[in-house]
Amino acid sequence: MRGLEEEFIPSTPGKFKDKTYYSGNRQFHRCFASTSTMFLWALFLLALTASYLSFQSFINSGTRYLSSTWGSLHWEKQVRDSAQIHRVNGMSVLVTGAAGFVGSHVSIALKKRGDGVVGIDNFNNYYDPSLKKARKNLLNLQNVYLIEGDINDVHLISKLFDIVAFTHVMHLAAQAGVRYAMENPKSYVHSNIAGLVTLLEACKNANPQPAIVWASSSSVYGLNEKVPFSESDRTDQPASLYAATKKAGEEITHTYNHIYGLSITGLRFFTVYGPWGRPDMAYFSFTRNILQGKSITIYRGKNRVDLARDFTYIDDIVKGCVGSLDTAGKSTGSGGKKRAPAMFRIFNLGNTSPVTVPMMVAMLEKHLKVKAKKHVLDMPGNGDVPFTHANISLAQKELGYKPTTNLQTGLGKFVRWYLSYYGYSQEKSMKE
Numbered sequence: 001m002r003g004l005e006e007e008f009i010p011s012t013p014g015k016f017k018d019k020t021y022y023s024g025n026r027q028f029h030r031c032f033a034s035t036s037t038m039f040l041w042a043l044f045l046l047a048l049t050a051s052y053l054s055f056q057s058f059i060n061s062g063t064r065y066l067s068s069t070w071g072s073l074h075w076e077k078q079v080r081d082s083a084q085i086h087r088v089n090g091m092s093v094l095v096t097g098a099a100g101f102v103g104s105h106v107s108i109a110l111k112k113r114g115d116g117v118v119g120i121d122n123f124n125n126y127y128d129p130s131l132k133k134a135r136k137n138l139l140n141l142q143n144v145y146l147i148e149g150d151i152n153d154v155h156l157i158s159k160l161f162d163i164v165a166f167t168h169v170m171h172l173a174a175q176a177g178v179r180y181a182m183e184n185p186k187s188y189v190h191s192n193i194a195g196l197v198t199l200l201e202a203c204k205n206a207n208p209q210p211a212i213v214w215a216s217s218s219s220v221y222g223l224n225e226k227v228p229f230s231e232s233d234r235t236d237q238p239a240s241l242y243a244a245t246k247k248a249g250e251e252i253t254h255t256y257n258h259i260y261g262l263s264i265t266g267l268r269f270f271t272v273y274g275p276w277g278r279p280d281m282a283y284f285s286f287t288r289n290i291l292q293g294k295s296i297t298i299y300r301g302k303n304r305v306d307l308a309r310d311f312t313y314i315d316d317i318v319k320g321c322v323g324s325l326d327t328a329g330k331s332t333g334s335g336g337k338k339r340a341p342a343m344f345r346i347f348n349l350g351n352t353s354p355v356t357v358p359m360m361v362a363m364l365e366k367h368l369k370v371k372a373k374k375h376v377l378d379m380p381g382n383g384d385v386p387f388t389h390a391n392i393s394l395a396q397k398e399l400g401y402k403p404t405t406n407l408q409t410g411l412g413k414f415v416r417w418y419l420s421y422y423g424y425s426q427e428k429s430m431k432e
């Protein structure tokens, strides 16, 4: 009887011709050979995959570093560099709406004095985005990094707080404009309510929590007839959806202050104007139309009373914003929990000297040296209020706020900027 070994391994290979054995052996060899080949192939494929993956990760890290899209290493570096503080006791500020009128001015003022600034703006087309791009170029010159993104983007906002321990948030991103709310109500809810809440959630979760200064509006005084408007006056009669969303913002921020210990300062801006302003505002569109020889519509209130605004020059508003950041108390929460009561403030930032709309037009005519073609119309029921007038004593006391530019001077500066930016010609004005 052949042993097991004999059965499979011939004593003299090639001599033994047993068919059964031979074919079994061949099968064994085939089987052995194919297993080892497969093993080798598997090893080879494994090595190939490993080297491919490491090459891919090398490529990825290179691309991540070089790419400027958000989340890339290069992007993170730009954000960190821009947030770097260059003065003693400086702050690191996230400015939302930084390509906007007030946002761009505040960002530059902060950066110039050595604070760290990172801007974010969604560059929407409520008015010509090319003006926003031009403001972005100004910010670039001052080394302010401006991210193109929406405050509703939860991932982007929380990523920003992961990268930088912002000490302050200057929240100026909003859907502005009183009358446009009738055309596009949802955009007010999207930016002024949903966007605000997204931002506050990120601030609440941040560690450390930043102090927040944000733009409310004089429009919250609505149909109030008591003048001048004081912060303690009633604000429960908004005349437009814009005003209602700003008032809602005041209530929402109060909630986050109360529950999570966020330090909040709300600023009620009064019809801000000046160089690099918003083309949708009356002083701006009137200038364009006067230069183009087109007529302008001047609204008139009940009983033929002229409408009036407490027009406030941009540099004064910037001082109020910076003063608010400088005096803001720290937020007290951490890990989403309030540790102690935090500061909650609301200030009027106005000029304290209202001017009627026809008077404003007369000033523009003087600066432009062109007569306006005026078309006077009774104020339509579109959300407008007949007048605004700020009492600024609280801001004076707490922030040292003191407006220094009257409308005549401020419009002169605006017109000089307008002409240098757009020129006199109609062709250039079409850029708006």
Ligand SMILES: O=C(O)[C@H]1O[C@H](OP(=O)(O)OP(=O)(O)OC[C@H]2O[C@@H](n3ccc(=O)[nH]c3=O)[C@H](O)[C@@H]2O)[C@H](O)[C@@H](O)[C@H]1O
Residues within 6 Å of the ligand: 176, 177, 178, 216, 217, 218, 219, 269, 270, 271, 272, 280, 281, 282, 283, 297, 298, 299, 300, 307, 308, 309, 357, 384, 385, 386
């Ligand atoms: O303080 C604010 O919180 C708000 O200020 C600004 O709103 P308003 O004060 O309404 O400014 P603006 O539109 O320039 O109209 C000025 C005057 O011109 C009158 N007006 C306007 C247009 C027109 O064609 N004719 C006209 O007579 C008009 O009836 C009004 O009497 C911001 O836009 C707003 O976003 C918000 O920040």
